[in-house]
Amino acid sequence: MEVISYIALIVVVIALVVLGVVGALELSQYYFKWEVKITDTDKYLKTNGFLSEFSIFPESLDGITGVNEYHYYDGGNSTGQEIFLEIVYSPEEFEEEIKRIESTVGEKSGKGVKYDDAKLFGFKTYISIYHYGAVGEQYEYACVDEENKKIVYVYLEWRSIENIGFDQRYLPLEYASSYGNKDGLSFDMYGTYEKDVWYDQTASVTQRRSLEIIALASQGI
Numbered sequence: 001m002e003v004i005s006y007i008a009l010i011v012v013v014i015a016l017v018v019l020g021v022v023g024a025l026e027l028s029q030y031y032f033k034w035e036v037k038i039t040d041t042d043k044y045l046k047t048n049g050f051l052s053e054f055s056i057f058p059e060s061l062d063g064i065t066g067v068n069e070y071h072y073y074d075g076g077n078s079t080g081q082e083i084f085l086e087i088v089y090s091p092e093e094f095e096e097e098i099k100r101i102e103s104t105v106g107e108k109s110g111k112g113v114k115y116d117d118a119k120l121f122g123f124k125t126y127i128s129i130y131h132y133g134a135v136g137e138q139y140e141y142a143c144v145d146e147e148n149k150k151i152v153y154v155y156l157e158w159r160s161i162e163n164i165g166f167d168q169r170y171l172p173l174e175y176a177s178s179y180g181n182k183d184g185l186s187f188d189m190y191g192t193y194e195k196d197v198w199y200d201q202t203a204s205v206t207q208r209r210s211l212e213i214i215a216l217a218s219q220g221i
Contacts, residue, residue, distance in 0.1 A: 037165075038072040045083070047072065053190055055104045056113060056128040056142050057085060057153045058097070066090075068150075073165055080158035084166045087151055094149040101126045101142055101151075109191030120185070122169050123152075128189040130172070138188075143170050 044061050045054050061067055066088040073082040089097055105112045106128075114127040121143060129140035139156040152170050161168070161175055168175075 036074045038074075039070060041067065041070050043072075044070065045072075047074070047081075047083070052129065052138070052140055052155060053107055054083075054140070054155065055106065055189070056101060056126060056140055057083075057155075058087070066093075069166075071165060073159075073163075075163070079160065079163045080156070082157075082159050082163075082165055083153075083155040085153040087153075089149045089151065091149060094146075094151070097151060098144070104128070104189075106190040109189060111189045111191065113189055114187055120172050120174070122173060127187060129155075130185060130187045139172065 041061050045057060058064065061070070064087060068086040068088060070085050071083075073079070075081065087097075101113060102115075103112075104126075114130070116125045116127055118124055120127075120130070121141070123143040123145060125141050125143045127141040129138045131138050137156075137158050139154065141154055143152040143154070145151070152166075154166070154170060156164075161171070164171065
C-alpha cells in the first residue's frame with residue numbers, strides 16, 4: 001500500500017507541476033506580450049479558437065502561384081490574432097476570385113459579404129466581419145487592387161495598431177490608435193453578433209453619420 005501511495009503522490013506532484021508550467025506560460029504571454037508567428041503556407045488557416053469560418057479567404061493555397069506573403073500571428077490574450085494573405089492573380093484568376101468572394105455567404109447565417117467602395121478603407125473592399133464593441137473586436141475583409149490584380153485578405157482579433165504586422169494602408173481608415181474603429185458600424189456575415197449597423201452605400205459622409213446615429217439609437221446602443 002505504501003508503494004501505491006508513493007506512486008500516487010508522485011503522479012499528483014507531476015500533474016501540479018505541469019499545470020503550473022501551463023499557467024505560467026499563459027501568464028507570461030499575457031504580461032510579457034510574446035506571440036507565435038507562422039509563415040509556413042503548409043499550415044495555412046490551421047488555427048484554433050477563432051470566431052470565423054474564414055470563408056472570404058481562399059479555401060486552399062494549392063495551385064496558387066502568386067502568393068506574395070502569408071503570416072499568422074497568435075498573441076493570445078496579450079497581442080491578439082492576425083492573419084494576412086497577399087496574392088497577385090492573373091487577369092483570369094482575378095476575375096474568378098472576385099466572383100467567388102462576391103458569392104460568399106456565412107454557412108450558418110446565410111448572409112453575404114458587404115462591399116465598400118473605398119469609404120471605410122483605402123481600397124475597394126469586401127467585408128465579412130467589421131465589428132468593434134464591448135463583447136468583441138474582429139475584422140475580416142479582402143482589399144482589392146484592381147490595377148495590379150492583387151487581393152489582400154486580413155483577419156484581426158483584438159489586435160492593437162501598434163502590433164500590426166503588415167502595411168497599415170490595408171487597415172480600416174478609422175482604425176483607432178489603441179483598438180478598433182470608432183465609426184459605430186458593425187457587421188458579421190457569420191452571425192456571431194446579432195445586430196448589424198451599416199451605412200447607406202449611396203449616402204454622403206454626413207448623411208451616413210446621421211444614419212449611423214439613428215440606427216444605433218433605435219437599437220439602444
